[in-house]
Amino acid sequence: MTTATATREDLGVLEPHGLWHYFIELSRIPRGSKNEAAAARWVADMGRALGCEVHQDAVGNVIIRKPAAPGREGAPVTALQAHVDMVCEKNEGTPHDFLKDPIALRRVGDRLYATGTTLGADNGVGVAAALAVLASKDIQHGPLEVLVTIDEETGLTGAANLASGQLKAKYLLNLDSEEEGDLTIGCAGGIDTTATRKMALRPATAGHAPYRLKVMGLKGGHSGMEINAGRGNSLRILGSVLWTLGPRFGLEVAALAGGNKRNAIPREASAVLWIAPAQVEAFQAALKALEADHRSALGAFDPGLAFVLEPKADAPAQVWEDAGARAVASFLFTCPHGVEANSPDIPGLVQTSTNLAIIATNGDQVEISTSQRSSIHGSKMDMAHRVAASLELCGFTVKHGDGYPGWKPEPSADLVKLVTGVHEKVFGKPMAIKAIHAGLECGLIGEKYPGMQMVSFGPDMWDVHTPDEHVSIPSVGNFWKLLVAVLENA
Structure with a gap:
């Protein structure tokens, strides 16, 4: 049937x-x-x-x-x-x-x-x-x-x-x-590492138009069982787009969103952007080229990746100051994600990993959630501290959960x-x-x-x-x- x-x-x-x-x-x-x-x-x-x-x-x-x-x-x-x-x-x-x-x-x-x-x-x-x-x-x-x-x-x-x-x-x-x-x-065992950052805001530039950029089509999956499957992380890919193309096209960021479970590899992510109309066509061409690069890198592991740029009628009128937007993009682009170490004792078993899981915008606050896993307690904590260090370098305030054994x-x-x-x-x-x-x-x-x-x-x-x-x-x-x-x- x-x-x-x-x-x-x-x-x-x-x-x-x-x-x-x-x-x-x-x-x-x-x-x-x-x-x-x-x-x-x-x-x-x-x-x-x-x-x-x-x-x-x-x-x-x-x-x-x-x-x-x-x-x-x-x-x-x-x-x-x-x-x-x-x-x-x-x-x-x-x-x-x-x-x-x-x-x-x-x-x-x-x-x-x-x-x-x-x-x-x-x-x-x-x-x-x-x-x-x-x-x-x-x-x-x-x-x-x-x-x-x-x-x-x-x-x-x-x-x-x-x-x-x-x-x-x-x-x-x-x-x-x-x-x-x-x-x-x-x-x-595992532990969650979460962070917040207050963003300085300013009005979007007069004459710019709001768009929504979507990263979609990825498989996602369980952040423990599929962390070694070579699948794409929508947040890191979005960070790559913003860091690489943001200054070139004068992108103004109003909000970011993506992922919704700390133990799931994020499949989709989006950015609300204000763009000068004269730059939209060239930006779309650059997006197409960057999408091709990422699709080539992912290959058969995650072949469905797609970038979609569409007008957004109800975008926030306030955007992030450039320095803050750059800091958030830098974290997403460089944040550790994936397998850190394999087990030396059990073939094929991941020993330590980290998952960049969620980003959300609430007014002038950006919130990021990650999770770390390891069969070695010290390695789990070292990975959590490394993620925290990356967050702090980008201006975030960091908290660790209680973890579990x-x-x-x-x-x-x-x-x-x-x-x-x-x-x-x-x-x-x-x-x-x-x-x-x-x-x-x-x-x-x-x-x-x-x-x-x-x-x-x-x-x-x-x-x-x-x-x-x-x-x-x-x-x-x-x-x-x-x-x-x-x-x-x-």
Whole structure:
């Protein structure tokens, strides 16, 4: 089946039925990070409707307990863990309100997409799987705990505020991974570095006309999982345009915008500019040449880059003084972004990176958000301090977030052996054991519950944190088979 939009009835035939049922229902509830309270309440209500013990803590995390199946009472307590919030990204022109509209699901062959927005399979599939386990009557599992956290995507707030002593589990299965056949046993830590700068303003030059310059067409992606994929960063590219062409054409900057999630590589960015009419044609020609240069540099990694210059009727009449505009352009152009170092121990694993994520203009204030990741604490802080130094050189006031810890791999743990053994028995092939550069809640949970053994696995997903996010329907079926088999053998 290939349709523009899939109805609930279309998707109701998918297997495993229980998992997809809960995912479809969850997709009807707006649940962007920091707006997931209704979705968390729905999870709690589902647990109560299934006759389970339910507790919701002060920040909104939901803990649900289900007794063991008959005969499995002596098995270790196992926790299933997922986060209920999702990244809200949409294509320009998509008429979707993440505060009130349901996700418009779209099936294309054996893959599930949304329509012009992020899908929320990250981590809605994990939440749905946990609820389906709670609803099951035929899985021979031991005592279960389900932990559904809030606000993972914008700072792991739920996991950070989880109180110690609430969970009893020996094993924790994090259901927030994105590659079938991979078992994640470690992840990077991270920290946010944000900055503000007050801009001196003056009236736009008389006779100049306002335009909007857009940098668009890039893939974007998860700033941990795709940071080494060679994709373009719209903010850095915009900085290149402003720094290179600004003085040449007398561009006057009124506002900049781009990116909207600290953990997503920015796909689009824009500048409101005032330009002398006599310069517009030559500026457009220079833009075309610079676009060609950037497209050539990106190549097949990110072939869709486009610059668009269009008149803007409602532009601010005040523009930034030239020195301030030059400073901001200089930062965007020179800011560290991307992979800083690869792991010397695990081939193909990024060890340290930084993401130039967001720029916004609020009156005479410019705000910039970045994030840094590393599996080495000292390297994470060094990268954050280097970004801060660049910001300070360009006149910004800088703040660092609290950060979150990494998750140390324990490849010889009993749980790792259990899951890999079950996978080989069920699928006839070994799992790939790995650590990832993205952040997972396991690091924070492990700090509060030392000795708890943890692993993470999930189905195949692609382009998470972008409007192209999609998930493999057959892979979700295999993910479910593995989850059930692990619970029955734990």
